[in-house]
Structure formats: C-alpha cells, structure tokens
Amino acid sequence: MTPDVLTTWQAYQRMRVLLNGQINRELSRETGLSEADFDILFFMEQSPETSVRSVALRCGLAWEKSRLSHQLRRMEQRGLIEKAPGAVIHLTEKGRAQIAAARDCHEAAVRRYFGDVLTPEQLATLTAISDRVVANLAPGAHH
C-alpha cells in the first residue's frame, strides 16, 4: 500500500480549501475581520511592544512587501491601526478591542473543525510535516 503522492496532494488540497474557507467565513461573519486582518492584529497583539516595525510584520508573516503595504493602508482607513513615521505601526484601541473579541471566535473554530477531530498523534505528525516542508522551502523563500 504505497501512498500515492498525488492522492495525498488532492486530499490535502481539499482540506486546505474547505477548512480555511469555513474558518474564514465564520470569522468574517462574526467579527468582521478577514484572515489578513486577523493575522496582522494577532501578530501585533502578541508583540511585547505597543508598536511594531513593518519589517517585523513582513518577516513574521512571510508576506510580500506590496501585500503588506496595501493591507496596512486599508486597515488604517478602517481605524484598526495607525502608521507613524519611521515605518512604525501602532495598534489602535479599536484594533485591540477587535482582536481581543476575534481571538476566541477564531480559536473556537480551529478547535471545532481541526483540533477536536484529530488525534494527538495526528497533530504531532502534522507539525512535523509542516516544519519539514517549510524548512525545505525556506532557503528559497524570496519575494
């Protein structure tokens, strides 16, 4: 029983599309935040400083610079963040409130559709798989 690579790929693709679609849909409906919004706000909330340099966001999230620039402009227009001189980004009170509310919703969805249906062994293996693939990719993670 050799696991065909393409079979696994197709199964993985299906999970990727459906799982993230479901979680993003719930997040958007219940909090008004997109996945992109959530990633940015979550990163900033975790950060020990009250402000973050945009290059830290780029490295931490592995985003392209233009993507980040567009996203930050839209988020500033909505009042979730503020841009200060020197490529420094501040989390506004509104942004802090929204991420606090969204975190629980997001975590619950992740558990419901992902964590709760897998065994500890499966979770451990998936972590190993992800790290392996990313490590193999990372040397060429240029943009």
Place this chain on the structure above:
Amino acid sequence: MTPDVLTTWQAYQRMRVLLNGQINRELSRETGLSEADFDILFFMEQSPETSVRSVALRCGLAWEKSRLSHQLRRMEQRGLIEKAPGAVIHLTEKGRAQIAAARDCHEAAVRRYFGDVLTPEQLATLTAISDRVVANLAPGAHH
C-alpha cells in the same frame, strides 16, 4: 508532550501559505496558468466526456457558483474554454494544449516541495487527516 492544537495550527498555516505560494508562483511563471485555471482545466481533461456541465465543476471542485461563473467568463475570453447553450463547457484545443503542458510542471513542483521531502508514513497520515477533517466539515459544505 502534548501537541498543542494552536502550535500545530500555526505550523500548518505557515506550510499552507508558503507551499501553495511557491507552487502557484512556479506554475504561473512557467505556464501562465493560475491555480484556478489549472483546477478547471485539469478537471475537464480528466473527464471522460469532451464537455462538462458547469454544475459538475461546481460539485467536483466545491466552488461557489459566482466564483465559477466569473472564472469561466475570464477563461472564455482567453480562449481556453467555450460555453455552449445548456450550461455546457467545452475545452478548446488551446485549453487542452495548455493543461497538457502544465500538468508536468505542476506535478514536478508538487513532488519537489511536498512528496519528496515526506516519508510514506507522513503521506499516509496526512491523507487520513485530510479525509477526517473534510468528512467532519462536509455536512455543512453548503454555499
């Protein structure tokens, strides 16, 4: 050593973003096809018939109807497919040629960044994980 769900989730997210980014970038650069183009053309090429009803595409790919409609319009403008009355889609000669060329490129990238770096056990586990998650999600896979 309990594998924390959120740790696994973050590792998985990182793989998801970087891996699909890399493969899609290569596919686009070398063949001019997006992931969406590829999915449509691949499905149609696999189909035993020379034409496909659009509802079959919707179910097979688990796409929303408006997404499919927009995508088919763009692909028809580029001459990859043709729409016939009765919601029937034909693969043009140009489309057939492009998917034939792209398949090898795509498969090579999947092996290079995914299949070749994982063990058979890991591949088997990932298939099981994907099927489990999708099965748990599928009852509510409405749009």
Place this chain on the structure above:
DNA sequence: GTCAACTAGTTGATACATCAACCCTGGCCT
C-alpha cells in the same frame, strides 16, 4: 564626492474571491 547597488516602502494594474441582488426555469401545490 559620487556613482552603483541594495533595501524598505509605495503605487497602479490586473486577476481572483466573496457577497448580495438579480434573472430564469422547472417542479409542485391547492
């Protein structure tokens, strides 16, 4: 000093995804 190369960031164009609001058409009910 100055020129070249590099890096961070921005912008505009284009493609893609999602939502809501439509139009049809084919049952199905009474």
Place this chain on the structure above:
DNA sequence: AGGCCAGGGTTGATGTATCAACTAGTTGAC
C-alpha cells in the same frame, strides 16, 4: 390555471493577492 418556491446561472461591488515600476534612504567602492 395561477401562484410560488427552490436551484442554477449571471452580474456588480468590494476586498484581497500579485506583479512591475517607481521613490527614497544606506552602504560601499573607487
């Protein structure tokens, strides 16, 4: 018959992702 409702398909608006081209500050060689 008339009405009505569910489903497939389209469209427009909006948000998001990517690429290429551009600006501006830094560094380093000469």
